Amino acid sequence: FLKFKHGDIATINKHYGTTHATLAAIPLFDQPPSSGMQRTDWEAFITGWTDPVSGRNAKVSVQHLAIRSVEFQFQDWLMAQHGGNIAGINAALGTNYAAAAEILLPQRDMHHVYFLENQKDLRWEFVTRNYRTVIEYLLFHGRGIFNTVLYCSLAIMSALLVNPLAAYAMSRYKMPSSYKILLFLMCTMAFPPMVTSIPNFLMLRKLGLLNTFAALILPGMANGYSIFLLKGFFDAQPQELYESAQLDGASEWTLFWQITMALSKPILAVIALRAFTMAYSNFMFAFVTCQDEKMWTLMVWLYQLQQRSGQAVMYASLLIAAIPTFLIFLFCQNIIMRGIVVPSEK
Template structure:
């Protein structure tokens, strides 16, 4: 409704726009409301970002000082929101608090593009909306005029008695001498006629016979867009990504937890799987085939089937809310053991026989012969382990209830509870970058790891 009620003054000369801009900059704070507020369903806006940056400079990045001054418990400057300011309500009074006083200081420094003048016409529209409970069809004809909705009700179409009655009943005391709309009308009258008639009153505004143009709100906005189009596009392109990065920084342990989990998962799988595969390859037993079938059979069950048993086991062992709860259940992979065993079996046995003749123990032959020749497969194994750990959400959410231990994917899931779809798309795009970078940097090793076992 705010946007619809400010679509006035679409045509104006450059001189009129400059005059109106100076008029806005000279208005006291109570005569205008800040534009670019956070819209319904959104999580941030230009005003909020500018306010948070101003607070960061004012308190020199000291969040504790802000919390003490404002008696708040903000976890980051990104979570501080502007104070509520209901200038259009008749009963609302500005609070005498440190936060609101600082808000007024911030507000006075805002440029003209952030200033929306308080219009008596909008006060009239909102008053009528409340009087008739948002039912436009119930509004009497003498109030409607040519309007088709509450946003198009025009105070200038009312007769003087009705206008005077509205000002007495609904307009706050701070606007008894006229809001910004009246002030613009008075200034334009003086500019055009050179003097102000004493009979002019706040309820006698925007009279078609006076020849005074309405405030060029829409025209000033159009000029701003035309002059700063590229800047506005860049701001829209970056805003959601910046919000996601701020969100991640607020929950700073998410990055560390994810990095630690991925590193531990890759490390344990590179240790456990090669050891198991090497043992099955070098020391075959009659049950080797059955063991491999048993290991591969685990792939037939969805991961969700094992979540509850794993959770109960980890709970009984007292490992919940720890990296062990994340790493131990994925330390071994039946498919990777099968793949590595087949690769170890394909290695020339002469290499191991030569090592045995030289007196090399099995650990040396494994680390000096088998593993170096298996680097492509181990690289593929490391990639699969990284992808599984990095993308793990549901299991990590199940075994880790402590928010301090949550990984990045859990926080991204939590973000969707408050963020709109556009922010979620930005979050998923940023979350996909690490996997893309890992794939691009290890592309050759990955391809060799996929092709080489098949060739052998």
Template sequence: MPIISKIGRKSFKTSILLTSMYVLLALGSVTMVYPFLLLVSGSTKSAVDTPDSVVIPPFLVNDSELYKKHMEGFFNESMTLMRACYQNDASAFRLVESPKGINQKLIDEWSAFLLESNLPHFYYGVSYTTATVSKGVIPKNLRKYKSLTSDRFGGDLKKLNAVLGTQFEAWSNFYVSTDDFMQRYSSIGSTPWENEYYKFKMDVPLNERLYFTADGFYKEMFLKSQYPGGLAQYNKEHGASWTSWSDARLSRTVPAGSAIDRQEWDFFVRNIIHPRWLRISPEIAPAYRAYLGERYGSIGALNAKYGAAYEGFGDIPPYDAAPPEFGIQASDWSLFLQGWKNPESGNEFKIPAELIAITGIDFIFRDWLISKYGDLEKLNESVGTAFKSPNDILPPQAAYHFNDFKKRTGGIRIEFLKRNHLTVFDYLFMHGRALINTIIYCALTIICSLVVNPLAAYALSRFKPPSTYKVLLFLMLTMAFPPVVTQIPNFLLLREFNLLNTFAALILPGLANGYAIFLLKGFFDSLPQELYESASIDGASEIRIFLQITMSLSKPILAVIALSAFTGAYGNFMMALLVCQDRSMWTIMPFLFELQQNSGQGVIFASLLVASVPTLIIFILCQNVIMRGIVVPVEK
């Protein structure tokens, strides 16, 4: 019979009361659902949209926001790299805008140039390989490279380390470094690991590459650092009137302008940019040989250092095309470029600035266009540009990438929706035994809880020993102490029994639960005693009475005990970490704890979301049994 009758519901005051109750319930549901929706939304975040606390991620409904997020991932979360490649002045990815006034013909020329030139791997980097700001994320191309490498070695990390000379402790440590081949300190590696990655780079599609430009590197890594006062300071010292750093141009050879222009260019080529991007005139050969002669004294001493067999210094070729990357030859060439003075004779040797020329993809593209069309006027007429000089020609990377972005907005959205979750799944399930260990641990914990606790409660309820309440008091006292207090004694006992790094170490400390026994005894006491008497008269054994009567009628409370045992085992990370320090015995929670210590907000939210799914599933499976235990006694 309802508390409020049908007639009573027609009252205005009752209607107000019911409406108020529904409103309060609705508001209560919002307070529960809204934080969960924020969690779901946060699980898609990267560094660029971390400050946003909204239920619907902006990149799902706004292409401009998606473009910012795409640029962040494309340039591996490096603003410096983006400014150098695109030659813009944006201070943060949140402020990046899509390019305006796109020239499709120039983009087509750039595409044709890339297909035709087939440049070496050190001319470009690969997008979506690192996430230094978001932390912990495995971007798209890193996932691809990791998958290819794992397939090659059959998932055997030890074999990978042995063959490629790496020292990865786990697949979760798999990473690649951000390419930076313009800096003086950079090097093209020759280890098996680096060569493996370079092979992967060569197979990356053109639209997923970011090309390093000497012009952009000059402005971003040199000019801006020389003028902390910004463009105003530069204009004042150079007598210029630039309105943006994009107005600056790097001269291929020593500039014919002011002395300060020549001085800056000279310092840049000798100390900042890597010699691999310099080309020296063959006229340098006599001076280079004289330098080596004075540095080593004899051809025999040079041959000993170089591992060569030159008959004389005249046989040594100059490195006019590209200098060596490693060894004493590279060191000698670098000293010759910067300038070397013989401490004994006082003679100084240095490559004259007039014999140095800079190369890079921007200069190569410029030469390719001029060669194709003959001169600048024909180029402007055919391509629809308005270049005033060859120096105005720059690679249209921003427009090229934006065109590709517009074609793939759907796929890019899906990538950002799933990549944090894929990172968590990869960390937990793809390599290692976290999932299997968790399933075994939770299953054994539930089974033990449904065997040991009911048996203890049945003995206290059925046979009523004189010490029943003393035993119950002892069991209840265990609830007064937090689990942390017992961790050290448990650890010492398990160590003495040589049970560390076993499932027994996880299960035995919680095998019997005082609170569960207390609940079960109370439930068993409420069962009709006539059933036990009838069963005894019919000759049923205690085991049969326990299984067929007590356990059959106690499904609701058993469901509660099972749910409690599962949540306790599933959420146990500290004890699991303490008694199972071997990673091969870790359950999901220790891995999640480790992941969260080294990850950004997006991955942390995704890990929380993934971790909540098993608990939700178990609760859904148990709720019908629990509700039956609430409803049936009321109906009785």
């Protein structure tokens, strides 16, 4: 085979990097070469080659091929360790093998020993594997984390600006239509968000705002329930504070920002928590209005992960997704409790 392929011993030595004197001095490899021309020639020789003179297809006979698996190597090792006969193996191991071919690898014992030696690593792997899968998926797929942080931040800021302004105007200025406006705002609570999803989508598409943060933020900037809560809280503020501030020359913006907003931190924490919860858990509307993967939020990416993963990964993703809401709740809870406890102590 080598003669027909390379021609002479000089060419073979050049390709192989050897110094054989004749073709007869080239040994047949017991094990497949790792790489290079020797590996290529060995594979071609084993799989079959065509004699260029006779045109005959030559292939190594099966009887000249030997299977060298780990199991056979284990049998040879046992024979070498125990006198080269099956009787020595049976005497040492307390077995009753008739031939070395009956000896199998002790897979169960191997797994047991490996488990005993790596208990902590295996436990840590099973505990953290699903969580690492979720975190790696979120970190290396799209901009879900960045989009969610930006979306929630803008949603909270817009909710803390628009709703207090609307509630302050209705509380400070007793317009004849205030009751009707408040009733209209309360009526919006009678309809679930799914009812308004289609009209909102059509309006945003007409305005060319699809696949933008404006499509996510604008529909939720003003909320009837939030305005209702804020108006009730603003109505309970002492009017003497406003009268004193006006006598000192305070402007309307000063009354709103330095008095009303400063005294309304507990209710503002409630509004911020509600705005964050609605924005963070927004899946369907965010998926419909922002179908570009670059605009997908965390919930959309988690939904995609759940569609291609098992239940273990799904439950891990739910637990990870609940952590931001829990942290925001703890932060807002302190502000809310201070607003409840401190006034009662005073």
